[in-house]
Amino acid sequence: MFLGCHVSNKTPDYLYGSINEALSYGANACMIYTGAPNNTKRKDLSALQIEKAHKAMQANHFDLERMIVHAPYIINLANTKKPELAQFGQDFLASELKRVAAIGAKVLVLHPGSHVQMGLDVGIQSIVTHLNVVLDADTSKVCIALETMAGKGSEIGSSLEELKQIYDGVRHKDRVGVCLDTCHLNDAGYDVSDIDGFLSKFDDLFGLDKIYCIHINDSKNPCASHSDRHANIGKGTIGYDTLHQWVWHPLLKDVTKILETPYIDGQPPYKEEIKLLKERI
Ligand code: FE
Ligand code: FE
Ligand code: ZN
Numbered sequence: 001m002f003l004g005c006h007v008s009n010k011t012p013d014y015l016y017g018s019i020n021e022a023l024s025y026g027a028n029a030c031m032i033y034t035g036a037p038n039n040t041k042r043k044d045l046s047a048l049q050i051e052k053a054h055k056a057m058q059a060n061h062f063d064l065e066r067m068i069v070h071a072p073y074i075i076n077l078a079n080t081k082k083p084e085l086a087q088f089g090q091d092f093l094a095s096e097l098k099r100v101a102a103i104g105a106k107v108l109v110l111h112p113g114s115h116v117q118m119g120l121d122v123g124i125q126s127i128v129t130h131l132n133v134v135l136d137a138d139t140s141k142v143c144i145a146l147e148t149m150a151g152k153g154s155e156i157g158s159s160l161e162e163l164k165q166i167y168d169g170v171r172h173k174d175r176v177g178v179c180l181d182t183c184h185l186n187d188a189g190y191d192v193s194d195i196d197g198f199l200s201k202f203d204d205l206f207g208l209d210k211i212y213c214i215h216i217n218d219s220k221n222p223c224a225s226h227s228d229r230h231a232n233i234g235k236g237t238i239g240y241d242t243l244h245q246w247v248w249h250p251l252l253k254d255v256t257k258i259l260e261t262p263y264i265d266g267q268p269p270y271k272e273e274i275k276l277l278k279e280r281i
Pocket of ligand 3: 184228230
């Protein structure tokens with residue numbers, strides 16, 4: 001079972017610090033941003049202490065495959081109202097794939113985008129076009145995991161069918177898959193307590209091997225609220241039992257699971273939450 005959490009990637013130790021943070025929580029997986037999630041300023045790769053991080057990973061049997069990268073959420077490939085912003089997102093995504101490859105990670109999680117009131121189909125077509133340009137030019141083997149979204153505002157990707165439309169349009173299918181987020185699925189209207197039902201639907205559409213990553217979060221809001229506010233494990237509407245079942249589901253045994261639950265009184269909850277979820281009932 002591979003369970004970790006979002007960790008920081010910041011001065012002075014950068015990736016080396018990220019790994020040490022993950023290890024301090026008892027995690028055997030983690031997720032980082034290559035810089036701030038809400039902007040696209042990025043440090044030079046030489047500052048990130050990649051080699052030192054790799055050595056620490058090796059020493060602790062922490063596989064590079066278990067380090068997930070999340071793209072900044074201001075990338076919006078679906079913005080056809082301001083195409084220059086979609087173009088900016090495309091350029092940034094291309095440079096981000098190079099950073100992920102240099103870090104040695106294999107999966108980049110990407111929010112599909114928001115159609116900004118220009119229509120779902122137009123937005124999806126824009127995502128497909130930009131993804132194809134990026135993946136045609138990229139020579140790394142890094143895969144993009146399109147995240148399931150809660151469906152707030154004009155977010156695309158709150159149903160598996162929408163993600164499938166994107167997937168169907170991309171040429172490099174070997175490099176595109178899905179990142180499930182239990183909070184987002186719940187808020188989008190899925191009954192996440194029916195894991196088998198959900199997985200059988202996913203299998204019909206994509207094949208289970210297309211689940212590249214799972215974000216394990218409780219939700220502050222009821223099913224179909226379209227709101228996207230993460231709750232701590234067992235403190236939300238999904239509940240501990242269901243999240244524990246996601247973590248231990250036999251069909252998901254090889255998938256990397258990442259907690260993105262909120263800090264409590266300024267403190268990361270991850271050590272306790274990882275311990276709670278690791279317990280076999
Ligand atoms: Fe996300
Ligand atoms: Fe998420
Ligand atoms: Zn979220």
